[in-house]
Amino acid sequence: MTDITKDAIAPPRSFLSQDAIQVFYRLLAALLICAVLAVLSDSFLSLGNILNVLRQASLTFFIASGLTLVVLTAGLDLSVGANVALSACIAGTVIHTTGSPALGILTGLACGGIVGLLNGIMVTALRIPSFIATYGMLWVLNGLTYWYMAGETLHGFPAGFRQIGSGYLFGLPIPVYLLLVFLGIGTFFAQRTVWGQEIYAIGANPVAARLSGIPVARRLLLVYAVSGTMAGLASIIFLSRLNSAEADIGESLTLPAIAAVLIGGTSLFGGVGTVFGTFIGALILTLVLNGMNLLSVSANWQPLVTGVIVILAVWLDMKTRRRAQ
Amino acid sequence: MSDALPIEVTSPTPLLELRGISKEFPGVKALDDVSFAVYPGEVHMLLGENGAGKSSLMKVLCGAYRADAGEFYYKGETVAINSTADAQKLGIAVIFQEFSLVPHLDIAQNIFLGREPKGRIPGTIDRRKILADAKRVLGTIGFDIDPSTTVDKLGVAQQQMVEIAKAISQDARILVMDEPTAALSDRETELLFALIARLKADGVSIVYISHRMAEVFALGDRITVLRDGRRIDGVRPADVTPDQLVRMMVGRNVDMTYPRHFTDKPGELLLEVKGLTAPTGISDINIEVRRGEIVGLCGLVGSGRSEVARAIFGADPVTSGQIIFDGKSISGEPDLAARRGIALIPESRKSEGLALLRSVSDNLVVSALRKLFPSGLFDQRRAQRTADGLIRQLRIATPSARQTVGLLSGGNQQKVVIGKWLAAGSKLFIFDEPTRGIDIGAKSEIFALIDRLVAEGAAALMISSEQVEICHVCDRAYVMREGRIAGHLTRSELTEENIVRLGMHHA
Numbered sequence: 129m130t131d132i133t134k135d136a137i138a139p140p141r142s143f144l145s146q147d148a149i150q151v152f153y154r155l156l157a158a159l160l161i162c163a164v165l166a167v168l169s170d171s172f173l174s175l176g177n178i179l180n181v182l183r184q185a186s187l188t189f190f191i192a193s194g195l196t197l198v199v200l201t202a203g204l205d206l207s208v209g210a211n212v213a214l215s216a217c218i219a220g221t222v223i224h225t226t227g228s229p230a231l232g233i234l235t236g237l238a239c240g241g242i243v244g245l246l247n248g249i250m251v252t253a254l255r256i257p258s259f260i261a262t263y264g265m266l267w268v269l270n271g272l273t274y275w276y277m278a279g280e281t282l283h284g285f286p287a288g289f290r291q292i293g294s295g296y297l298f299g300l301p302i303p304v305y306l307l308l309v310f311l312g313i314g315t316f317f318a319q320r321t322v323w324g325q326e327i328y329a330i331g332a333n334p335v336a337a338r339l340s341g342i343p344v345a346r347r348l349l350l351v352y353a354v355s356g357t358m359a360g361l362a363s364i365i366f367l368s369r370l371n372s373a374e375a376d377i378g379e380s381l382t383l384p385a386i387a388a389v390l391i392g393g394t395s396l397f398g399g400v401g402t403v404f405g406t407f408i409g410a411l412i413l414t415l416v417l418n419g420m421n422l423l424s425v426s427a428n429w430q431p432l433v434t435g436v437i438v439i440l441a442v443w444l445d446m447k448t449r450r451r452a453q
Numbered sequence: 454m455s456d457a458l459p460i461e462v463t464s465p466t467p468l469l470e471l472r473g474i475s476k477e478f479p480g481v482k483a484l485d486d487v488s489f490a491v492y493p494g495e496v497h498m499l500l501g502e503n504g505a506g507k508s509s510l511m512k513v514l515c516g517a518y519r520a521d522a523g524e525f526y527y528k529g530e531t532v533a534i535n536s537t538a539d540a541q542k543l544g545i546a547v548i549f550q551e552f553s554l555v556p557h558l559d560i561a562q563n564i565f566l567g568r569e570p571k572g573r574i575p576g577t578i579d580r581r582k583i584l585a586d587a588k589r590v591l592g593t594i595g596f597d598i599d600p601s602t603t604v605d606k607l608g609v610a611q612q613q614m615v616e617i618a619k620a621i622s623q624d625a626r627i628l629v630m631d632e633p634t635a636a637l638s639d640r641e642t643e644l645l646f647a648l649i650a651r652l653k654a655d656g657v658s659i660v661y662i663s664h665r666m667a668e669v670f671a672l673g674d675r676i677t678v679l680r681d682g683r684r685i686d687g688v689r690p691a692d693v694t695p696d697q698l699v700r701m702m703v704g705r706n707v708d709m710t711y712p713r714h715f716t717d718k719p720g721e722l723l724l725e726v727k728g729l730t731a732p733t734g735i736s737d738i739n740i741e742v743r744r745g746e747i748v749g750l751c752g753l754v755g756s757g758r759s760e761v762a763r764a765i766f767g768a769d770p771v772t773s774g775q776i777i778f779d780g781k782s783i784s785g786e787p788d789l790a791a792r793r794g795i796a797l798i799p800e801s802r803k804s805e806g807l808a809l810l811r812s813v814s815d816n817l818v819v820s821a822l823r824k825l826f827p828s829g830l831f832d833q834r835r836a837q838r839t840a841d842g843l844i845r846q847l848r849i850a851t852p853s854a855r856q857t858v859g860l861l862s863g864g865n866q867q868k869v870v871i872g873k874w875l876a877a878g879s880k881l882f883i884f885d886e887p888t889r890g891i892d893i894g895a896k897s898e899i900f901a902l903i904d905r906l907v908a909e910g911a912a913a914l915m916i917s918s919e920q921v922e923i924c925h926v927c928d929r930a931y932v933m934r935e936g937r938i939a940g941h942l943t944r945s946e947l948t949e950e951n952i953v954r955l956g957m958h959h960a
Binding site: 337 | 832
């Protein structure tokens with residue numbers, strides 16, 4: 129009897145999920161930034177600039193998308209930037225020595241994936257907190273890359289290979305197509321597969337997830353391997369776009385990727401967030417930096433602005449989600 | 454004023470009185486015009502099913518929630534309780550079920566946390582004074598222990614004592630206790646009762662939330678019954694019978710007898726545990742469970758019951774021995790056990806059974822993902838339909854399947870934990886204290902559910918500290934003592950005395 133009355137007084141709260149609402153807020157924020165920039169700068173709305181923003185955002189997104197899965201499990205992968213550097217250098221060497229871009233691409237992806245898998249093994253089998261395991265990995269990879277490159281720079285790759293990062297198809301940069309493909313794959317994986325659901329469950333409560341019969345260790349391995357492989361993919365696009373590889377190309381990549389994940393609404397405590405949100409996060413970050421360039425604000429201010437946006441985004445996220453504690 | 458309360462009381466003015474308190478959450482009216490008075494030096498029992506509003510009332514009392522409407526009077530004067538600081542100033546302290554102690558600090562530091570006596574050098578703590586003060590406070594509640602012991606070395610009962618000492622040191626005049634005996638042994642319960650008597654004599658008022666009828670009558674000076682966020686009645690223990698109280702709580706006649714249909718011919722062997730030994734402290738465990746049976750696993754808290762359950766489920770490593778399930782040997786992680794058809798309903802559902810921030814639907818399908826979506830592709834609508842079916846079948850009180858599971862009452866949360874294994878189609882259900890912190894109505898429902906499960910060919914292994922439950926519900930039972938099976942009781946031997954006799958430590 130009591131149950132029926134309780135049902136009657138409490139209608140379903142909302143037809144939109146919390147995640148959908150959060151993504152909606154972010155889309156609004158991105159549009160708002162666009163509107164402001166369109167007013168302040170004549171060149172913002174030019175086709176060339178918009179494509180440039182999308183291409184920039186895509187590079188951050190590739191790294192950040194894999195990282196999103198890691199963060200969803202309440203982990204962190206600090207080694208993504210260093211992984212990009214190592215994978216790019218190894219892939220570049222393979223292309224130079226064999227002359228085969230295909231082989232180089234495969235090597236880059238494999239290198240990234242193996243690094244990710246090693247992170248996963250440290251986190252699951254050795255039970256090292258992901259923050260520390262991947263922080264250590266960052267140094268190891270940097271060390272390997274510097275030793276391997278010995279101060280050299282690889283440059284000059286086949287024209288076909290360079291198309292990946294700098295080519296166009298029907299007027300759109302190829303990285304933008306790749307962005308759409310991986311945005312689709314990432315969203316589908318997270319929302320529409322059993323593995324995706326299990327990843328959310330692990331992030332929400334790893335103990336309960338294990339005792340609910342989810343193979344937690346195997347899913348974590350997968351998540352770190354995916355994060356590494358996405359870093360491998362990013363390395364190929366970098367290599368192709370820069371037409372060169374140096375040991376230090378990864379150093380400025382990790383922190384922006386984490387920023388994109390956080391601005392995108394994924395919680396560092398796990399279980400909450402979306403890949404699409406990360407895309408918007410990467411977009412917001414790129415838009416703001418692009419706007420600062422267009423308005424001739426000194427690049428020295430960029431880190432400060434990035435930091436403020438991250439803090440603001442996470443704070444607003446906490447404000448709007450608070451009722452569900 | 455005493456017109457409102459048809460009970461004669463020793464002191465005419467209540468120490469604290471709440472009038473017309475209401476508190477609403479999205480979708481739920483947690484408290485609806487509740488009035489409640491506490492007189493000096495009384496034990497006031499607060500009764501109600503889960504979701505009746507006890508926790509909400511408690512949180513309003515201690516300032517954790519702000520009432521939407523209503524008035525507070527302290528010794529007849531109007532006061533406001535808008536924050537925990539306000540409540541503390543009025544001398545209200547709450548002992549929650551989950552303690553708020555810092556494990557790696559010692560007893561003295563915990564008692565005076567945030568109020569440490571300052572040392573001569575700024576920023577330091579006067580160590581000698583804090584220990585002496587702690588000793589004195591512990592003395593007033595008759596707890597003889599070295600105050601420099603770190604809290605993580607203490608048992609549950611001792612930690613509770615520290616919580617009480619902390620409250621007393623803050624000059625608490627009203628002590629709110631939420632099911633304080635839920636995790637205590639009989640002996641520890643006696644000590645707690647003695648302490649309560651002592652506090653009463655000192656004029657401390659105690660608001661006591663309980664699900665145990667015996668306690669209500671042994672301790673209570675007055676009883677307030679809540680149901681669906683409303684105050685149903687205030688009575689004296691002498692004027693009511695347990696049955697009357699239960700009827701007030703549930704608003705319907707609940708069959709207090711345990712719904713169990715025993716059969717004389719148990720089914721085929723489902724689980725066979727042979728010589729199981731684990732580093733968690735259990736050794737040479739031999740257990741058999743047949744289809745159609747509910748087998749009890751009893752013993753004192755700490756005798757290794759939960760460890761046996763966890764070892765069978767693969768949650769803890771095993772040193773030696775064999776677990777044969779459905780004719781095949783099994784060893785490995787919980788995901789393997791779950792896939793083969795074993796379900797574990799763990800003791801602490803909040804930390805081990807549920808993802809509290811996720812929806813009811815997410816929690817209900819989490820163990821059945823592989824079964825519901827064999828292709829590996831997840832379909833939200835199908836998940837929702839499955840969840841809706843379970844919500845109806847188990848009568849889970851929730852506004853919708855999308856509701857955050859952490860917002861449900863304890864009994865309904867437990868139904869969600871059981872529901873996820875129903876969805877998974879499990880064959881053996883291992884229940885670890887399935888009725889802890891659950892009201893009588895929901896208890897009865899959960900036993901009816903277990904009965905139906907085994908009648909349909911499943912089997913259950915049930916751990917419970919409530920020996921009455923074991924005796925009424927189980928076909929037979931194993932009794933554990935110090936990590937070993939101390940004995941086996943058949944249905945005819947299954948009495949509380951036998952369980953206690955086998956489970957007791959022999960010096």
